[in-house]
Amino acid sequence: MTDDEDPSQHTPPNEQSGVFGPIDAGALREIRDLFVEQEPLVQTASLDDPLNPQTLSIELSDGVGTASTARIDVRWSLTGNYAAHYTDNQDQNFRFDCHPKPDAPRRHFHPPPDAPSRPVEPSCITVSAVDLVTRAILQRWRYAYAHESFEGINDAENPP
């Protein structure tokens, strides 16, 4: 394990810095089914490799604003970490992530238009179950799609 044995830190083994954790194939299939069921603009939703999936890719038949197609790539780990990356044919990007990242909150948002690795913002998604996170991502994509803008995409409150 790590060298710093500061008892006040109490980091569980799977939350070591930098470790995303192995991808959960079952979770990717669950997210795929939920996207297909909930989002009418889904064209295809498929795992990159049926035997050794690393990423679920969801192709959408429309994008935010002037974009006409878009894709959301989702990864989910056995340890409950995730990354959901939106990209479209106008090269607009954003990412809702949850994983350990040095000097950043575990739940963080890579803002549009290019979703840089840094700096990141705290994510507005605070739920953690597969089903709930998937619904929250769909909700934020729908928000941006309806407003034809990424403005406020990470400012969700209750209710939005």
Place this chain on the structure above:
Amino acid sequence: MNDVVEEEWIEETTPFERVYETIRRAYDPVSATQIADRARVSPTTARKHLRTLESAGEVTTSQDGQTTHYRRSETAIVTEHAQSLLAEQTPEEIASGIADMKAQIQEWREEYGVDSPEEFARELDIDDADSDHGALLTEWQTTRRNLALAQATLAIGEASHTGHLTGTDTDDDGNDGTSISV
């Protein structure tokens, strides 16, 4: 937004479905109270459904003092994975995928001079999952797990094909010498 999606989830699912969804992704032991909290049901309801899922082999329990902890059973993990794979892939495709995964792991071992993803993480002092090495670490860990699951799936697929699990003889009885009677 977070409250809204929770309400939506509760509206569209039964308490049993929520307990099942929650325990399906619980790979580390959790108490019934924690499950109840996440699934938005009472602890009594959670315990009732968890007992049902335990007798169905979906859930396994461990004892921590007075508290019972629950997690998804290995059998359930393998079974779920095998069902999805066998629905989409032929045994030949699975066997060839297994060979590819083994070759890939061997390639990483040689390229980095390490035996396991853990050693790789230690040697390279990976501190950011977003980095190239962080991404490879995840890929390696994932491939190792999917290899184990594919090997188990292939064994299940072969056993069902020969009928040796159900006693149904789908094949010849072995008189032609192509199969072995057990």
